[in-house]
Amino acid sequence: MEPLQSLRGMVDLLPAVTATWQRIEASAREHFRRAGINEIRTPLLEVTELFARGIGEATDVVGKEMYTFLDRGERSCTLRPEGTASVVRAAIQHGLLSQGPQRLWYGGPMFRYERPQAGRQRQFHQIGVELLGVADAESDAEAIAIAWDLLADLELGGLELELNSLGTLDDRARYRAELVAWLEAHREQLDADSQQRITTNPLRVLDSKHPDTQAVLAGAPSLHDALSPESHERFAQVRRGLEALAIPFRLNPRLVRGLDYYGHTAFEITSNQLGAQATVCGGGRYDGLVQQLGGPATPAVGWALGMERLVLLLSQAAAKGAELSQSAAPDLYVISRGEAGAQQALLLCRLARQAGLIAERDASGAAFAKQFKRADRSGAPWAAVLGEEEAAEGVAKLKDLRGEQAERRLPPGEVVALVKQSLAACGRQP
């Protein structure tokens, strides 16, 4: 039989890393709780049209990266490639927006059919925040601050906040025309990809990674100069907001987000330690999206962070020194022999667990020497032995694995009490 494998780009998270995931999730939850942001959970599967309309038909995500299929009712369904469209759909569907501004967060798997590489999988995980119904520039700063503080708490170094304003739709339309004209005039000096994008997505030419193209682009018209005075002022206000919070940022006039719904504020938090996929968190303002999805005109700002990339950073940090959290050593390791012994061992474990202890039972039936070896390796301070003799007498032999105390034969209840007491004595709270 050929062993089966997971699908390409679909990754198992083994116990060795789940602790890191939980740490990030717990930290995020706490930050959201303090910020008055509530969790929303939406389905993984949505009608394809939601993403086509929300993200934009012309984007790469919609054009070539979606997991789309027909269900048994011949409806076109898509595994969500991002979270915002679903959250907005849910808010509209349940009338949340008529109850005032909504501060929401979500987390979970997203799906994009791409070639996997470092920090990029086909099923990947995001945690995101959406502030719906807030128009002020300070809300942009607040959203960014929440992401920034959350990441700071994880003690990650080498992070940088990049900031730009995409202006309004009008601003961009005007700029786009100007840029296309300029790009056409310099077409010969651009790399093939960029030439292609003059027609498909001219703004994206700006952050081409091609060095020659970048050099040519130095003379290109800047989006910044094309912003209307109002857009300019709004951007300045966001920056003043961040400055007031002492959050450092770098202006990046080339920062263009790949999803159509962004306007005005756009930002990314990047790491210099991640390789090619350096963006840990990305987001911005999307004032037009709610209406575009059939809801009431509602300004909004939000972001999403990539769990895999965070985990990558955290693992690197751990490799450099600090130990990654491991599963806890048991308080009591129970070894046994024979059916009666195994039963008593199970009973003892259950009693211990009911009392709040971490109890592990050796189920190998191996020689006692082996079981003691495993007891030792488990890191448990105590081992309980249940052989034929103990089982017959209704006691367990309790052995101190780390100290000098003599073995004692005790009924199960007293074993649990004694272990608990010893933990309390050395300051550990079971």
Next chain:
RNA sequence: GCGGGCGUCGCCAAGUGGUUAAGGCAGCGGCUUGUGGCGCCGCUAUUCGGGGGUUCGAGUCCCCUCGCUCGCCCCA
């Protein structure tokens, strides 16, 4: 979709055409028929991702294929 690198036991890993595929960790058994941490002994890949080919002979060379990985594109 397009490039580059890689693929030897659960994990790490030697091997660079010559005939029995090192070693370490983990695992299992024993020295120790009911007591661990040390030590010692033994066992664990008819096989080198898979399939073809070259050769007297291939893990080692060639082709195809699958997988992993890094990068491009794009994004979290």
